[in-house]
Structures are given as structure tokens and as C-alpha cells.
Amino acid sequence: MFDKSTRVLVVDDMATMRKLVMKVCADLGFTDVQEAADGEKAWSIINNDPKPIGLVISDWNMPHLTGLDLLKRVRADKRYAGTPFLLVTAEAESSQVTDAVKAGVDNYIVKPFTAATLTEKLEAIHKKRGGAAAA
Amino acid sequence: MAIAERNASSAIQLLTVGLSKEQLTGLAQAFEYCKATHIPMDINLLGSGAIASATEAGSNVKPDLIVVGDPPNQLSLDEIAQTVRMTWPGVTIFSVTRKRSIYFRKRLVKNGFNDAFLYPLEAGALRRAIYVALNKLTGGVVKAYRAVRVADLRVGSTLPCKLAIYLPVNDKYVHFMNGDVEFTAAHVDKLKAHRIQTVYVEIDELASFYAYALTGAKQRDSAAKMSMSERRHRFEDAAREVLGGLFRAEIKLQLEDGQKIVDELFSIIKTYLLDFPSYELPQLILGAMGQPADSYTHPVNVATYGALFAMALEIGNPVDVAMAGLLHDLGEVDVAEEVVLKPVETRNEEETVLYQKHVQATLDLLQEHKLTLTGPVVKAIYQHHEEPEGGGYPTGTIKAGLSKEAQLLTIADRFDYATRWVPGQPVLFADELLDKFRKDMLERKSHMPADPELVKKILGLFPKGGT
Numbered sequence: 001m002f003d004k005s006t007r008v009l010v011v012d013d014m015a016t017m018r019k020l021v022m023k024v025c026a027d028l029g030f031t032d033v034q035e036a037a038d039g040e041k042a043w044s045i046i047n048n049d050p051k052p053i054g055l056v057i058s059d060w061n062m063p064h065l066t067g068l069d070l071l072k073r074v075r076a077d078k079r080y081a082g083t084p085f086l087l088v089t090a091e092a093e094s095s096q097v098t099d100a101v102k103a104g105v106d107n108y109i110v111k112p113f114t115a116a117t118l119t120e121k122l123e124a125i126h127k128k129r130g131g132a133a134a135a
Numbered sequence: 136m137a138i139a140e141r142n143a144s145s146a147i148q149l150l151t152v153g154l155s156k157e158q159l160t161g162l163a164q165a166f167e168y169c170k171a172t173h174i175p176m177d178i179n180l181l182g183s184g185a186i187a188s189a190t191e192a193g194s195n196v197k198p199d200l201i202v203v204g205d206p207p208n209q210l211s212l213d214e215i216a217q218t219v220r221m222t223w224p225g226v227t228i229f230s231v232t233r234k235r236s237i238y239f240r241k242r243l244v245k246n247g248f249n250d251a252f253l254y255p256l257e258a259g260a261l262r263r264a265i266y267v268a269l270n271k272l273t274g275g276v277v278k279a280y281r282a283v284r285v286a287d288l289r290v291g292s293t294l295p296c297k298l299a300i301y302l303p304v305n306d307k308y309v310h311f312m313n314g315d316v317e318f319t320a321a322h323v324d325k326l327k328a329h330r331i332q333t334v335y336v337e338i339d340e341l342a343s344f345y346a347y348a349l350t351g352a353k354q355r356d357s358a359a360k361m362s363m364s365e366r367r368h369r370f371e372d373a374a375r376e377v378l379g380g381l382f383r384a385e386i387k388l389q390l391e392d393g394q395k396i397v398d399e400l401f402s403i404i405k406t407y408l409l410d411f412p413s414y415e416l417p418q419l420i421l422g423a424m425g426q427p428a429d430s431y432t433h434p435v436n437v438a439t440y441g442a443l444f445a446m447a448l449e450i451g452n453p454v455d456v457a458m459a460g461l462l463h464d465l466g467e468v469d470v471a472e473e474v475v476l477k478p479v480e481t482r483n484e485e486e487t488v489l490y491q492k493h494v495q496a497t498l499d500l501l502q503e504h505k506l507t508l509t510g511p512v513v514k515a516i517y518q519h520h521e522e523p524e525g526g527g528y529p530t531g532t533i534k535a536g537l538s539k540e541a542q543l544l545t546i547a548d549r550f551d552y553a554t555r556w557v558p559g560q561p562v563l564f565a566d567e568l569l570d571k572f573r574k575d576m577l578e579r580k581s582h583m584p585a586d587p588e589l590v591k592k593i594l595g596l597f598p599k600g601g602t
Contacts, residue, residue: 016218112220112247
């Protein structure tokens with residue numbers, strides 16, 4: 001599983017959902033969880049924060065820059081290309097997951113989800129990456 | 136945990152979020168069994184875990200049942216569904232919305248609600264769902280009922296389950312007879328004396344009632360596949376499943392999706408409406424009369440009456456009439472609710488014009504959903520408010536231009552309005568309801584709403600006295 005000191009970035013335009021996901025991350029033991037209200041703000045944090053982001057959990061459907069476009073931007077930049085990325089999708093978007101896979105997403109999770117489901121998804125990402133965080 | 140295991144301080148915790156005063160009033164009786172906590176629609180309160188500050192007692196409560204009302208404009212119901220479900224993973228959560236444009240039941244259920252209801256159309260279904268939820272939460276202490284046909288009861292037989300009756304004035308269910316007891320002529324007399332045409336069975340005893348009623352149906356016709364009560368319930372439930380997905384016009388269906396919906400409706404009609412022994416025909420009509428307008432009762436009733444009239448008179452295609460009956464008022468979603476709910480005679484000129492647009496709106500909605508309907512179905516929907524002397528709408532077509540299916544649909548539509556029970560009105564016997572229908576159709580001072588000869592033929596289907 002990810003090291004609990006990993007800096008996690010939660011991206012969602014809905015404040016309540018951000019808080020919920022951040023709470024789930026805190027419940028899983030993560031001690032450094034950041035938030036952003038849309039893809040552009042998330043990119044700004046990824047680019048400018050002195051401590052690297054070790055895991056992005058991003059909603060799909062957001063204004064200014066969608067989760068998918070944020071993923072593409074992260075993957076296109078050599079500095080951050082290896083950042084583990086989990087997309088959070090609504091049921092209506094699940095048919096678009098293939099686009100996300102093509103863009104290099106590590107995994108996706110359909111909301112609403114439980115802490116147990118999020119744990120499974122993160123463990124799967126961690127295992128797939130050989131047990132080491134990219135950042 | 137059953138209510139008996141709870142102590143006096145741990146009543147069912149019902150949390151309502153953002154419901155209007157009218158909605159709360161409408162559900163007040165269900166709340167009698169619950170300690171109800173009402174909080175305004177501030178979804179941030181839910182996500183932040185600050186629920187404690189919103190409770191009456193000022194202490195943290197875990198809700199047993201949650202009812203969520205209309206979202207503020209900046210929030211989507213999908214997001215609210217996801218948030219509430221993530222906050223309370225195992226709790227029963229219902230959505231109650233007045234906004235037909237955002238109501239898409241299947242999608243809301245996928246996003247986290249246990250069920251979703253369009254208010255006030257589905258007020259009855261919501262109430263039943265709350266009672267079913269309370270029934271489970273209290274281990275059966277709170278009863279949930281479903282109406283069954285008196286015609287399914289056999290004098291001299293032993294009923295496998297308890298029966299209750301509904302007192303409309305008190306809005307309460309009361310015990311009528313125990314299970315494992317003989318149903319006698321005295322019971323029939325008692326029901327008749329109190330003008331009771333519908334009895335109620337507890338939800339968890341419904342299966343045994345269906346089996347009992349089917350035994351009776353098979354005694355009359357060995358090929359019978361289900362009782363009248365079960366057939367009616369399945370028809371209502373199936374119609375709700377399919378029709379509930381048609382209110383949201385923003386959903387762009389493909390041609391095959393529309394065809395699938397039509398096929399589902401056809402299958403529902405064939406299975407639950409047309410496949411019955413012929414002797415049941417008058418009972419099927421009589422059994423649907425005198426019921427309160429509830430959920431999808433109107434389209435289901437109109438489909439039932441229309442198809443049965445067509446079959447009995449051998450006029451028109453029963454399947455087309457039934458299909459048109461199920462779909463004929465969908466366009467009302469585009470008419471302001473207060474106009475739809477107003478009795479026609481109280482609408483002003485502007486409201487009348489607005490309401491009349493529902494006919495074209497129905498056809499537009501069906502076209503948007505790519506429902507490939509037959510010509511007779513489309514024509515019946517388009518003409519169901521026309522009148523033989525040309526005084527109807529939308530085009531004022533006279534009798535010669537009206538299809539048989541349209542004329543039957545018109546009569547079935549008016550038959551339901553004339554024979555349904557309206558809260559506040561006295562309960563009438565079947566012959567009184569038929570008389571009411573006769574007067575509405577044949578004794579008007581002005582225009583005739585339908586061909587009087589056809590109306591008379593339909594009235595002639597019923598035995599004298601309407602029984």
C-alpha cells in the first residue's frame with residue numbers, strides 16, 4: 001500500500017465530495033491530503049508545490065479542465081508522467097473509461113464508493129507499480 | 136434491529152433533507168413512527184460531518200431512513216445521490232423531486248438512491264416505499280400493505296393471510312379479519328355495507344395471497360397463470376419501471392433503445408393486460424374502479440379500460456389502445472404542475488391553452504426518445520382530446536376523422552376520471568360510479584365528449600347494478 005506520508009491530491013468541483021474523499025483518505029491513514037476544485041487548480045498545485053504529489057484522485061466531470069484532460073496533461077509532462085492517477089467516475093461516465101485507459105490512468109472508481117473499495121483500488125495501483133510510489 | 140429491541144429513546148431516525156413543507160405534510164403519517172430530523176438542503180453539512188449541529192437534540196444521530204428533496208439549482212441530483220450514499224453507505228435513501236426535468240429514476244438509483252419518486256405523481260408509491268422501509272426497520276411492527284381485489288376472495292375458502300381495510304377519512308388501515316379463517320358471506324356483506332371494494336394484505340403475506348388467489352382463478356379456468364391482484368400489481372410495477380425512465384428529455388436514446396422500450400411495453404401489455412380468462416373482463420374493469428389516483432394509476436387504468444373495451448366490443452386494436460393509454464399523458468411533464476392538477480373546469484383561458492399543449496408535447500417526447508410506435512398508437516394519442524362534433528383539440532377533428540383507437544382512448548380516459556376515488560369525496564359503489572360516468576358522457580348540456588353510441592355500448596358491458 002502507499003506510504004501514509006504520500007502527498008495525495010483530491011480534485012473535485014463539488015466541495016462536499018472533496019471533503020468526503022479526503023475523509024476517506026484520512027481514514028485510510030494518509031496524513032498529507034491536499035485538495036483542488038478543478039483541473040486547472042490541480043495542475044497549479046502539481047506544478048508549484050515544493051513537495052511532489054504522490055497520488056492524484058480526480059473526479060472526471062469538472063469545469064475548466066476535466067479529470068481526463070488533467071490526466072493527459074500529467075502524462076504528457078516528463079516531470080510528472082509517472083504520478084499514480086485514480087479517476088473517479090459517475091455511473092453515466094463509466095462507458096468512457098476506455099478513453100482514460102488509453103490516456104494512461106492507473107485505475108478508476110465509480111462513485112458512490114466506500115473506503116473499502118477505495119483501498120482495493122489503491123492497493124491495485126500500488127501493486128501494479130511494483131510497490132513503489134512514483135513521486 | 137427490531138423496534139422491540141430499541142429502547143424508548145431510540146426511535147426510528149428519519150432524516151429529511153430539503154423537503155418542502157407540503158411534502159413533509161404529505162408524509163406526516165409515515166413520520167408518526169419515527170423521530171424525524173429535518174435539515175435544510177445544505178449538502179456541505181452532510182459532507183463535512185457537521186450533522187450534529189443540525190439535529191434537534193444536538194447530539195450525533197445515525198439516520199435509519201433518509202428522504203432527500205429538490206436540490207438547489209447549483210447542485211445536481213446525481214451528485215447529491217453520491218454524497219448522501221457515501222456519507223451513509225448502508226442506509227435506505229429516497230429521492231423526492233418535483234422537477235420532472237431532472238427525474239431519471241434508473242440513473243438516480245445507480246448513483247446511490249434506493250429509489251426515486253416524482254412528486255406529487257408518485258406520492259402514493261413513495262408512501263408505500265417508506266412503509267416498506269419502516270416495516271423492515273421495525274421487524275414488522277410497522278405494517279406495509281398492498282391493495283388486492285375483493286374479486287380474488289372466495290366465499291367458503293380459508294384465507295392464508297390477514298386482511299385489512301383502509302379508512303379514507305382517517306387515512307388509516309384497520310384490521311378486518313385474521314388469517315387461517317374462513318372467508319364467509321357475512322364478510323362479503325360487511326364489505327358491501329361499508330362500500331369497501333378493496334382490501335389490503337401485508338406486504339410480507341402477499342406471496343401467500345397470490346398463491347391462494349391463483350388457486351381460485353385456476354378453479355374457474357385451469358389455464359389461469361396469475362390472479363387478478365397479482366396481475367394488476369405486476370402491471371403497475373412494470374409500467375412504473377418503464378415509464379419512469381421517459382420523463383427526462385435530455386437523455387438522448389438511440390433507435391435501438393427506443394425500440395427496446397416499446398418492446399418492453401408490448402410485453403407488459405401482452406402479459407398482464409391481455410392474457411386473462413374472458414369471464415374476468417367485467418371484474419377487471421370493476422376492480423380498477425373507485426381507487427384513489429395513485430402513482431401510475433391513471434395511465435395503467437386508461438390502458439386497462441381501453442384495451443378491455445376494445446376486446447369486449449371487438450372494435451379497434453386492443454394492443455394499440457393499451458399502448459396509447461400508457462403513453463398518452465407523458466407530455467404533461469412540460470405543463471406546469473399547478474395547471475395539470477387543476478380540475479379542467481377551473482382552469483382559466485391561459486391555463487387551458489397551456490394544458491392543451493400536452494398532446495403535442497407527448498408526441499414530441501416520444502419522438503425524442505425514438506419510440507417507434509405504430510400509426511394507430513400515434514393517432515390515438517394525438518386525437519384523444521378530440522370530440523365527435525369538432526369541439527376538441529388540438530385540431531377540432533370531427534367523428535369521421537377519428538380513429539376507433541382514439542375514440543376508445545378518449546372514453547377510457549374519461550372513464551378513469553369519472554370512476555376514480557377523490558380524497559374528500561364519498562366512496563361510491565360500482566353502479567354509482569357507472570352512473571356518474573354515464574351522466575358525464577351523455578347528459579351534458581353542451582358538447583358530447585365522445586360518440587354517445589359507443590359510450591352506450593360500453594355501459595352495456597356491465598351487468599345491471601354494476602356488479
